Amino acid sequence: MSGQILVFALGYSQLVLALAICLVGLRILRGPRAQDRVMALDALYIAVMLLFLVTGMRLGSLFFFEAAMVIAAVGFVSSVALAKFLFRGEVIE
Amino acid sequence: MTDFASVPLWLALLVAFFVMLGATLTLIGALGFVRLVRFYDRLHAPTLGTSWGTCGVIIASMLLASHFQNRVILHEILIGLAVMCTVPVTLMLLGRAALHRDRSEGRTDMPPVLRACRDDRAREVEAEDVDQPSEEAGAKGDTDPADDYTPGDDYTAPEETPGEEGEETRDRPSA
Numbered sequence: 710m711s712g713q714i715l716v717f718a719l720g721y722s723q724l725v726l727a728l729a730i731c732l733v734g735l736r737i738l739r740g741p742r743a744q745d746r747v748m749a750l751d752a753l754y755i756a757v758m759l760l761f762l763v764t765g766m767r768l769g770s771l772f773f774f775e776a777a778m779v780i781a782a783v784g785f786v787s788s789v790a791l792a793k794f795l796f797r798g799e800v801i802e
Numbered sequence: 803m804t805d806f807a808s809v810p811l812w813l814a815l816l817v818a819f820f821v822m823l824g825a826t827l828t829l830i831g832a833l834g835f836v837r838l839v840r841f842y843d844r845l846h847a848p849t850l851g852t853s854w855g856t857c858g859v860i861i862a863s864m865l866l867a868s869h870f871q872n873r874v875i876l877h878e879i880l881i882g883l884a885v886m887c888t889v890p891v892t893l894m895l896l897g898r899a900a901l902h903r904d905r906s907e908g909r910t911d912m913p914p915v916l917r918a919c920r921d922d923r924a925r926e927v928e929a930e931d932v933d934q935p936s937e938e939a940g941a942k943g944d945t946d947p948a949d950d951y952t953p954g955d956d957y958t959a960p961e962e963t964p965g966e967e968g969e970e971t972r973d974r975p976s977a
Contacts, residue, residue, distance in 0.1 A: 711814030712806035718818030722825035729832035736836055744900040751892055752848035756828055759859050766866050769804030781881040785888035792895035
C-alpha cells in the first residue's frame with residue numbers, strides 16, 4: 710500500500726516537473742525579449758534540479774543528490790552573468 | 803528501484819504529500835510564467851517553485867532518505883540554502899536590468915509605480931534646470947526615494963550609494 714502511494718506520488722511529481730520544464734522551455738523559445746529568456750533559464754535550472762531530486766528519491770541513488778547540489782550551488786552564476794550583460798553590455802568591467 | 807514497501811504508511815503519506823505539493827507548485831509557477839503578459843508580472847511566477855516548490859521536494863527527500871539510512875539526514879538543507887540565497891540576487895539583478903533596458907529604450911509598459919518614479923524624476927530634473935538650486939538639490943538628494951531609479955539618458959552606475967560622488971554627478975547637468 711505505502712509502496713503504491715510512493716510510486717504514484719513520485720511518478721506524478723516526475724511528470725509534473727517534466728511538464729514544468731517543457732513550459733519554461735516554451736518561454737525560452739517564445740520569450741519576446743532577452744530578459745525573458747534569461748529568467749526562463751533561471752527557472753529551468755531550478756525545475757531540472759527538482760527533477761533530479763525526485764528521480765534520486767525514486768531510484769534511491771545518492772548521485773542525483775550530488776548533481777542537484779552542484780546545480781543549486783553554481784547554476785545561478787550563468788543567470789547573474791547574463792543579467793550583468795543585459796545591464797551593461799559586458800560581464801566583467 | 804528501492805524497496806518502497808518497507809516504508810510505514812504514515813511516512814509514505816507524508817512524503818507523497820510534500821513531493822506532490824512541491825512539484826505541483828513548480829508547475830503552477832511555470833504555468834504563470836508562460837501565461838502572464840508583462841515581464842514584471844512574470845518575474846514573480848517562478849518564485850513559487852523556488853520557495854515552497856523546492857521546500858516540499860527537499861523535505862520529502864530528507865524524510866525518505868532518513869528512513870532508508872536509519873539516521874537523520876539533513877544534506878538537502880544545503881540545496882535549500884543555496885537556492886534561497888541565490889535566487890533573490892538573480893531576480894533583483896534581472897529586474898533592474900529589465901527596468902534599465904526599458905527606460906533606455908523609452909518604453910512605457912512598466913508597472914504604474916515605476917512609471918510614476920520616472921515622472922517624478924523627470925519633473926525634478928526640469929525644476930532643477932529652471933531655477934538652478936545648488937544646495938537644495940543636494941539636501942533633497944539624500945532622502946529622495948527616486949534617486950535609486952536613474953533613467954537611461956543620464957545613467958551613471960547602478961551600485962552607486964547616494965554619497966558625495968552621487969551628488970556630484972547629480973549636480974553636474976544643472977551647474
